[in-house]
Amino acid sequence: MTADAPNPSSLDRAAILGIVRDQLGEILEKNPNDIPEDESFTDLGADSLALIELVEALEEHLATYSAGFHIDDEDLEGLLSVRDAVDYVVAKLQVA
Numbered sequence: 001m002t003a004d005a006p007n008p009s010s011l012d013r014a015a016i017l018g019i020v021r022d023q024l025g026e027i028l029e030k031n032p033n034d035i036p037e038d039e040s041f042t043d044l045g046a047d048s049l050a051l052i053e054l055v056e057a058l059e060e061h062l063a064t065y066s067a068g069f070h071i072d073d074e075d076l077e078g079l080l081s082v083r084d085a086v087d088y089v090v091a092k093l094q095v096a
Contacts, residue, residue, distance in 0.1 A: 011065055011095050017086045023057040024050075024082065040081045051076070058089065066093055 017037060025032035027050050035044065041051060055071045062069040071079075071088070079085050089095075 011093060013086065013090050013095060016089050016093075016095060017082075019061055020054075020058065020082060020085050020089070023061065024054055027053045027057065035082060037083050037086065038081065041079075044082075051079070054085070058085070062089065062093070069093070 018032070021032035021035045024030070024035055024044070024046070028035075028044060028046060030044070046054070055076065059069055059071060069092070071092075075088065079088055
């Protein structure tokens with residue numbers, strides 16, 4: 001691990017989708033390439049515990065790009081699909 005934090009501008013929507021898929025794949029023990037962007041978390045077999053794990057993993061991973069990155073609890077109920085999670089992170093990090 002380097003002392004320099006990654007540059008948030010190095011993130012784009014595709015990179016964030018990759019991060020979400022990788023983290024979700026690890027949690028659900030699925031190949032990240034088999035996780036469609038338009039799939040709902042329910043259809044992927046993700047229960048509430050898996051979603052909490054995803055949030056924690058994303059917060060930890062994305063904190064290297066944006067110090068203090070946090071997904072607000074009140075926003076969780078609006079995150080129903082992979083696309084929702086990606087769109088949320090894109091908006092939160094103000095990624096183009």
